[in-house]
Amino acid sequence: xxxxxxxxxxxxxxxxxxxxxxxxxxxxxxxxxxxxxxxxxxxxxxxxxxxxxxxxxxxxxxxxxxxxxxxxxxxxxxxxxxxxxxxxxxxxxxxxxxxxxxxxxxxxxxxxxxxxxxxxxxxxxxxxxxxxxxxxxxxxxxxxxxxxxxxxxxxxxxxxxxxxxxxxxxxxxxxxxxxxxxxxxxxxxxxxxxxxxxxxxxxxxxxxxxxxxxxxxxxxxxxxxxxxxxxxxxxxxxxxxxxxxxxxxxxxxxxxxxxxxxxxxxxxxxxxxxxxxxxxxxxxxxxxxxxxxxxxxxxxxxxxxxxxxxxxxxxxxxxxxxxxxxxxxxxxxxxxxxxxxxxxxxxxxxxxxxxxxxxxxxxxxxxxxxxxxxxxxxxxxxxxxxxxxxxxx
Amino acid sequence: xxxxxxxxxxxxxxxxxxxxxxxxxxxxxxxxxxxxxxxxxxxxxxxxxxxxxxxxxxxxxxxxxxxxxxxxxxxxxxxxxxxxxxxxxxxxxxxxxxxxxxxxxxxxxxxxxxxxxxxxxxxxxxxxxxxxxxxxxxxxxxxxxxxxxxxxxxxxxxxxxxxxxxxxxxxxxxxxxxxxxxxxxxxxxxxxxxxxxxxxxxxxxxxxxxxxxxxxxxxxxxxxxxxxxxxxxxxxxxxxxxxxxxxxxxxxxxxxxxxxxxxxxxxxxxxxxxxxxxxxxxxxxxxxxxxxxxxxxxxxxxxxxxxxxxxxxxxxxxxxxxxxxxxxxxxxxxxxxxxxxxxxxxxxxxxxxxxxxxxxxxxxxxxxxxxxxxxxxxxxxxxxxxxxxxxxxxxxxxxxxxxx
Numbered sequence: 001x002x003x004x005x006x007x008x009x010x011x012x013x014x015x016x017x018x019x020x021x022x023x024x025x026x027x028x029x030x031x032x033x034x035x036x037x038x039x040x041x042x043x044x045x046x047x048x049x050x051x052x053x054x055x056x057x058x059x060x061x062x063x064x065x066x067x068x069x070x071x072x073x074x075x076x077x078x079x080x081x082x083x084x085x086x087x088x089x090x091x092x093x094x095x096x097x098x099x100x101x102x103x104x105x106x107x108x109x110x111x112x113x114x115x116x117x118x119x120x121x122x123x124x125x126x127x128x129x130x131x132x133x134x135x136x137x138x139x140x141x142x143x144x145x146x147x148x149x150x151x152x153x154x155x156x157x158x159x160x161x162x163x164x165x166x167x168x169x170x171x172x173x174x175x176x177x178x179x180x181x182x183x184x185x186x187x188x189x190x191x192x193x194x195x196x197x198x199x200x201x202x203x204x205x206x207x208x209x210x211x212x213x214x215x216x217x218x219x220x221x222x223x224x225x226x227x228x229x230x231x232x233x234x235x236x237x238x239x240x241x242x243x244x245x246x247x248x249x250x251x252x253x254x255x256x257x258x259x260x261x262x263x264x265x266x267x268x269x270x271x272x273x274x275x276x277x278x279x280x281x282x283x284x285x286x287x288x289x290x291x292x293x294x295x296x297x298x299x300x301x302x303x304x305x306x307x308x309x310x311x312x313x314x315x316x317x318x319x320x321x322x323x324x325x326x327x328x329x330x331x332x333x334x335x336x337x338x339x340x341x342x343x344x345x346x347x348x349x350x351x352x353x354x355x356x357x358x359x360x361x362x363x364x365x366x367x368x369x370x371x372x373x374x375x376x377x378x379x380x381x382x383x384x385x386x387x388x389x390x391x392x393x
Numbered sequence: 394x395x396x397x398x399x400x401x402x403x404x405x406x407x408x409x410x411x412x413x414x415x416x417x418x419x420x421x422x423x424x425x426x427x428x429x430x431x432x433x434x435x436x437x438x439x440x441x442x443x444x445x446x447x448x449x450x451x452x453x454x455x456x457x458x459x460x461x462x463x464x465x466x467x468x469x470x471x472x473x474x475x476x477x478x479x480x481x482x483x484x485x486x487x488x489x490x491x492x493x494x495x496x497x498x499x500x501x502x503x504x505x506x507x508x509x510x511x512x513x514x515x516x517x518x519x520x521x522x523x524x525x526x527x528x529x530x531x532x533x534x535x536x537x538x539x540x541x542x543x544x545x546x547x548x549x550x551x552x553x554x555x556x557x558x559x560x561x562x563x564x565x566x567x568x569x570x571x572x573x574x575x576x577x578x579x580x581x582x583x584x585x586x587x588x589x590x591x592x593x594x595x596x597x598x599x600x601x602x603x604x605x606x607x608x609x610x611x612x613x614x615x616x617x618x619x620x621x622x623x624x625x626x627x628x629x630x631x632x633x634x635x636x637x638x639x640x641x642x643x644x645x646x647x648x649x650x651x652x653x654x655x656x657x658x659x660x661x662x663x664x665x666x667x668x669x670x671x672x673x674x675x676x677x678x679x680x681x682x683x684x685x686x687x688x689x690x691x692x693x694x695x696x697x698x699x700x701x702x703x704x705x706x707x708x709x710x711x712x713x714x715x716x717x718x719x720x721x722x723x724x725x726x727x728x729x730x731x732x733x734x735x736x737x738x739x740x741x742x743x744x745x746x747x748x749x750x751x752x753x754x755x756x757x758x759x760x761x762x763x764x765x766x767x768x769x770x771x772x773x774x775x776x777x778x779x780x781x782x783x784x785x786x787x788x789x790x791x792x793x794x795x796x797x
Contacts, residue, residue, distance in 0.1 A: 047514045109696040113764055120452055121767045123514045124642055127454065128759030131635055135752035136688055139745050140681045325525075328518070367529040370522030377515055378507055 012358075017164055018235050019358040020351055025241045027350020028248040032303035033327030034334070034342040035255060036103075036296030042272040042337035043292045045119060046111060049126035052324020053133035054102055054297045058095040058304030059149075059315050060141055065094040066149045066309075076150040083155045088309065091153070092247070095305035096298035103297025104290055112286075137317035146314035154309055156239035167232035175224040182221035189214040240310040251302055252343055255295060259339060264291055272337060322366055326353065329373040335386020344384060407560045415553035426552065430620055432660040433555035434613045437562045439640035439656040440649055441609035444566050446638075447647035447773075448575070449602035450582030451508050452517045455524030456610055456637045461629035462500045462527065463493030463611025465537055468545040468618035475547050486549050486619060490558070490612040497611020498604040500527065505603030509596055512585075524634055532626045542625030549619045558616060559653075562609045566649050578602060582647070632752055639755045643762050645769025650776035655769075659755065667748035681743030682734035684750070690727035691757060694720065695764040702765075 033055055040048040069087050110129045114122045166172075189210045193200065198207050259265040270278040271288045279285045307313060307323075330349040334341025349369065356368045376383060418429040442456045467489040475485060504523045508516050532540050569575040580588035581598045589595045618624050640659050644651025669677040697719050702712070734740050762769060774780050 047518065109693055110760060110764075113696055113699045114767070117767050119513055120517075121763055123452075123517060124638070124767075125760060125763040127635060127638070128756050128763060131632070131752065131756035132688070132692075132760060135632075135756055136685075139749060139753065140685050140740060140743060363533050364529060367526050370526050374507065374519050374522050377511060377519055381511075381515070 014230055014233050015358060017233055019354040021235050021237060023351030023354035024347055025237075025245055025350070026353065027330075027347035028245050029303045029307055029346075030323070030327045030330045030349050031343040031346025032248050032251065032299045033323060034330040034346045035252070035299045035339065037328050037331040038334070038336055038339060038342040039268075039292050039296045041331070043268065043275075043289055044111070044115070044122075046122045047126065047328070048111075048296075049123065049324075050106055050110075050129040050133060051296070051300060052320035052327070053130050053137070053317075054099050054106070054320070055300040055304045055323055055327075056315075056317060056320030057102055057133065057137070058099040058301035059308040059319055060137075061095045061098045061301065062091045062305040062308045063147055063149050063315060065091050066153050069153070071150045071153045073147070073150065076152045081152050083153045085155060087153055088155070088243075091149075091309060092302055092305050095301035097301075099301025099304070100294040100298040103293040103300075107289060107293045112289075134317050134321070141317055143316050146316055148312050148314045149308045151312050154240045156243050159236050159238050160242065161234055161236050163232050163234035165233045167228045171224070171228050171231055175221070175228050178217075178221045178224050182217040185210075185214040185217040238310070244306045244310045247302070247306060251299060255299065256339065258295065264288070268292060322369075325366075325373075326369040329369040329376075332373055333376050333383055335383030338383065338386050341383055341385035407564070408557070411553040411556040411560060414556050415551075418552045419550075426550070428660070428664055430552050430555050432657050433552065433559045434617055435637070435640065435656045435660045436559040436653050437555075437613040438610055438637045439644070439652040440559070440562045440566055441606040441613075442637050443641045443644070443646065443649060443652040444569075444578075444609075445602050445606040446641055447645070447652070448566065448570060448582060449578045449599060451599060451602065452513060453504070453520040453603070453606075454517050454634050454638050455504065455520035455522070456606075457629045457631065457633035458504075458520075458524035458527045459497040459500055459607035459610035460614040460617070460633065461531065461626070462607075463497045463614025464618040464624050464629070465531055465543070465614075466496035466611070467493040467615025468543055468624055469537065471545055471547055471619065472543065482547065482549065483551070483554075485547070486551065486554065486616075489615045489619065493615030493618075494608040494612040497614065498608040500611075501603040501605075501607030502600060504607070505600040508599050508603060521631070521634070525631065528626050528629060528631075538625075540626060542623060542628075545618045545622050545624065547619065548622040551620075555613075555616050555620065558609070558612055563649055563653060565605070565609075570649070632755075635759075636752075636755055639759045642769055643758055645771040645773065647773040648769065648771040648775055651769055651771035651774075654771075654776070659758070663748070663751040663754060666750060666754070667746075669747045677747045678744040679747075680735075681740040681745055682737070683731050684745050685740065686727050686731035686734055688753065688757060689730060690723050692760055692764075693726070694723035695761040697723070699764045 033051065036051045036054070037048060040046060040051070066087075069090065071081060071083070071087075075081060106129055110125050111122060114125050192198075192207060192210045196204075196207070198204060203211060259268060267278070267283045267288050268291065270281065270283055271285055275285065278288075303323075304320075308315065313319070326349050327346065330345035331342045332345070333348060334343070334345030349372070352372060353365055353368060356362070356365050414429060414433075418426045421429075438456060438460060442453065445451050445453045445456075470492055471485070471489060500523075504520055507519050511519055531537050537543055569578065577588070577593045577598050580591065580593050581595055585595055588598075614629075617628075621628075636659070640656040641652050643659065644653070644655035667676070671677040698716055701715050701719055
């Protein structure tokens with residue numbers, strides 16, 4: 001087999017649109033985190049290594065807030081808890097607020113004293129802060145068994161399905177024809193059980209006969225159904241993830257408004273353009289830096305709350321490392337210091353990652369971010385939307 | 394004649410030191426033996442990283458990757474080709490070291506090439522990226538045992554060889570710095586453009602530094618594989634790179650002796666903490682609240698002291714008083730924080746053993762060094778007799794100037 005065919009062997013083009021959509025969902029979160037990297041780099045020319053850890057802490061804040069609201073593991077195991085959008089808003093605000101606070105504290109005590117030193121010194125401090133939060137957090141935060149925000153807190157259950165190309169009508173008709181006998185056999189069996197009160201796992205010969213009939217009908221129907229599914233191309237999106245996407249877009253628009261339309265935003269752009277001149281022009285540079293950290297960290301907090309709630313990933317204190325690296329890559333890919341670039345880069349990174357998984361190389365999904373990063377830095381250091389100026393010497 | 398004699402004497406002294414360490418280690422229990430061996434490996438690693446970071450002024454934070462390349466190269470070849478005759482054991486180990494060094498140097502070449510286009514923080518990220526890519530690739534290769542690791546069959550417990558590698562790494566770096574070639578490295582560190590203008594081949598210097606540094610790390614890796622007898626990708630995770638970086642930063646970038654001292658110190662410190670005994674005789678454990686409070690207070694105090702030192706004017710006495718005041722205030726602050734944290738039942742119940750603090754100590758060391766003394770313990774200086782004399786205020790005897 002030629003290599004090209006071999007590489008494509010595990011690829012199923014019917015799932016491609018679904019993967020692209022998944023990638024965009026993931027990419028929206030990367031974009032939110034990337035905004036923090038890009039804004040801090042724009043203003044301070046510092047790679048905020050600890051940003052991924054701020055994101056991690058945001059997820060923990062969401063976890064604790066959800067416990068506070070009554071969604072503890074014990075409570076969700078037994079009873080049926082009812083949740084509402086209000087709970088989600090509380091979680092979001094709590095994560096954003098605490099993350100903003102953490103970001104400001106890190107800036108104040110770790111980065112500000114280093115500002116007059118060489119940039120490498122700031123980077124080493126940032127690495128230290130990142131390690132400190134990872135390993136120090138592992139001491140005091142619950143890590144084992146890995147907790148996760150209970151899915152019960154998400155009131156948006158269910159999925160939306162959109163079919164892009166319909167399945168062949170003949171197949172659909174076959175499936176519909178098989179549906180009725182399947183339901184009938186199922187019903188007969190259920191009625192039989194209800195009438196005789198037999199144990200489902202210890203049936204009499206007559207019961208076994210009914211069960212086999214029901215199972216056969218079910219198998220025929222399911223086979224046809226999966227054939228219909230794989231013949232047509234459709235996209236399934238959980239409602240919760242749609243909420244996530246909408247919130248992310250809303251936050252990005254809000255940020256854009258803040259940066260482009262307000263006085264503080266203008267000051268921020270001025271500082272980003274030229275730190276010293278902005279200070280000479282009467283901009284309170286320290287306040288702008290704090291504002292940058294507030295905005296960037298709260299975006300990371302929002303992203304963390306949403307991944308923790310809607311994707312339900314188990315939390316460890318290393319939760320932010322992969323996401324941080326991918327988001328940083330996204331920021332560089334879009335052109336670091338450039339806000340629309342960060343969004344574009346985030347979406348691209350999400351899609352690229354899902355493409356790698358789609359192509360059957362899921363064990364390399366964490367390496368792809370670094371590969372993209374190295375390629376971008378070597379061949380287009382300015383990123384996609386950034387200016388192509390090399391670092392001044 | 395005097396020069397040759399001096400060299401011979403120092404070589405003999407180095408060999409003697411290595412064997413003395415070996416004899417000492419073998420008289421102790423297994424745990425201490427392993428500790429001494431790992432300290433030797435960390436000395437090699439940090440001195441070789443210092444060659445890249447401190448002496449040449451590049452910034453690599455992916456040193457564990459070269460360590461890993463060497464370890465897997467040596468381990469894999471041993472598993473495949475070693476015929477088991479004990480006579481050739483030492484010779485085989487030396488060959489494996491060379492193979493590991495060569496493989497790591499190759500990897501160093503690949504990582505060194507981007508350093509021609511990138512500098513500073515971007516280079517740092519790229520070296521980290523290369524490190525992770527190598528780790529993930531190794532994790533996915535079945536011949537290397539994937540994520541479960543690999544048994545390396547012939548085990549060697551030559552602690553003297555590990556320390557001999559460390560000593561030769563120190564010797565190479567020291568002699569390099571005092572040679573004309575080494576001056577080129579220093580020139581690139583100080584100013585790349587000016588060095589280039591003066592006729593230094595910047596490309597060659599940078600790539601050489603990366604290759605030489607990674608070759609030593611690779612040799613150390615091959616030794617580790619044969620010493621431990623078992624390696625997994627997790628042995629070379631990103632935190633190992635950060636540990637090595639912490640050692641270099643604490644010792645002072647560019648100072649070989651600084652790297653050696655801090656590598657030895659930082660290898661020993663976590664083990665010392667692990668051995669601490671609590672009042673009841675068991676391992677020492679403290680509540681989460683007090684650990685958290687102490688960590689925060691330490692970092693905040695360091696930040697404030699830094700600020701104070703930056704701004705302080707006046708006599709040394711008033712400065713000292715100021716620092717003392719800050720330390721006192723921080724202690725009070727720590728008690729208040731701890732008191733506050735005690736209201737969180739979870740933190741009050743949580744028991745943390747001193748041994749778990751290992752990586753946290755590295756992280757806090759890194760932050761505090763950067764806040765208080767970004768140039769590291771010894772900065773660019775070496776701990777030589779002349780330097781000690783200078784610190785103690787003793788002037789080195791002036792050399793007689795012979796009239797021309």
